[in-house]
Amino acid sequence: MTSLRPFLSAIVDYAGLFPPAKLDMRSAVNAYAKYQDGEESDLLGRFVLPAARLHEFAAEAEALLSRDGDQWQLSVTGSGNLPETRTLIEHFNAAHAGRSVCDTVELTVASHDDVRSAAAEFPEEIALFLEVPVIADPAYLISEIAETAASAKIRTGGIVESAIPSPDQVLRFISTCVDQGVPFKATAGLHHAIRGVYPLTYEADAPKAMMFGYLNIFFASAFSAAGSSEGAVLGALEETDASAFKVDETGVWWKDHVVVHEQLTVVRQAVATSFGSCSFVEPVAEARNLNLI
Numbered sequence: 001m002t003s004l005r006p007f008l009s010a011i012v013d014y015a016g017l018f019p020p021a022k023l024d025m026r027s028a029v030n031a032y033a034k035y036q037d038g039e040e041s042d043l044l045g046r047f048v049l050p051a052a053r054l055h056e057f058a059a060e061a062e063a064l065l066s067r068d069g070d071q072w073q074l075s076v077t078g079s080g081n082l083p084e085t086r087t088l089i090e091h092f093n094a095a096h097a098g099r100s101v102c103d104t105v106e107l108t109v110a111s112h113d114d115v116r117s118a119a120a121e122f123p124e125e126i127a128l129f130l131e132v133p134v135i136a137d138p139a140y141l142i143s144e145i146a147e148t149a150a151s152a153k154i155r156t157g158g159i160v161e162s163a164i165p166s167p168d169q170v171l172r173f174i175s176t177c178v179d180q181g182v183p184f185k186a187t188a189g190l191h192h193a194i195r196g197v198y199p200l201t202y203e204a205d206a207p208k209a210m211m212f213g214y215l216n217i218f219f220a221s222a223f224s225a226a227g228s229s230e231g232a233v234l235g236a237l238e239e240t241d242a243s244a245f246k247v248d249e250t251g252v253w254w255k256d257h258v259v260v261h262e263q264l265t266v267v268r269q270a271v272a273t274s275f276g277s278c279s280f281v282e283p284v285a286e287a288r289n290l291n292l293i
Contacts (some may be wrong), residue, residue, distance in 0.1 A: 004247055014032050019141070029047075078106070104120075128149070129151050130150050130151070139176050146181060149183055153186070190213070216237050219236045219245060221238050222263065230253065
């Protein structure tokens with residue numbers, strides 16, 4: 001494959017605190033600092049943590065936060081107490097101005113009121129990603145999100161097989177977001193580049209399941225945004241053979257469907273923005289093995 005480094009820029013939001021890695025704060029902070037200084041730092045996005053652990057993060061990261069370099073960008077997962085989440089963010093940003101900034105919030109929503117309350121609580125400078133359930137048709141929630149400045153979020157896996165949505169459910173989510181003009185991020189179960197059967201956790205005897213690859217999600221989103229048929233988008237989501245995707249000077253191909261490089265840039269900006277992963281090493285290593293970076 002031809003390099004897709006620009007397409008993969010800042011694509012991995014590092015969530016090492018969360019399962020299945022579930023690192024302690026010190027280990028996760030040190031890992032993030034190491035990745036920032038590494039050769040693949042351009043693929044690294046935000047550090048993801050619960051809002052309630054911002055104080056703990058500040059204590060562990062104090063010596064690492066640059067006083068004259070790039071800010072560490074954080075994305076926090078909030079609880080149901082929206083004012084408390086906002087207050088925690090405001091206090092953190094005031095105390096660490098110029099060194100670290102929490103500029104993204106991720107929340108779970110289940111109703112129109114949830115969407116409206118979240119959108120009303122956070123100022124425009126805070127990017128808001130609202131996770132919607134996809135077992136049922138999420139169109140009504142995504143339509144509500146489209147009326148705000150927020151983006152959507154999809155959970156594409158977990159540590160049990162039942163947490164993995166079906167390809168049809170992911171297709172429906174992506175198609176609805178594209179139709180409504182709602183950007184989204186994905187999270188969970190996307191350590192690998194290409195769909196396949198993988199262990200659900202890092203335990204030696206971990207059960208295995210068919211899991212999505214992050215390239216499947218992002219390529220499928222690109223095909224959807226380019227106007228490809230639902231069959232082509234579903235085919236890209238379900239593809240388990242990396243060689244079925246071709247990348248050349250034109251763009252990304254799956255069978256006779258193509259998304260040109262100019263469209264790929266738009267996709268990352270306005271369609272599929274990033275994905276959360278408790279591993280940075282695995283997705284990057286697999287991209288390198290496919291000669292994408």
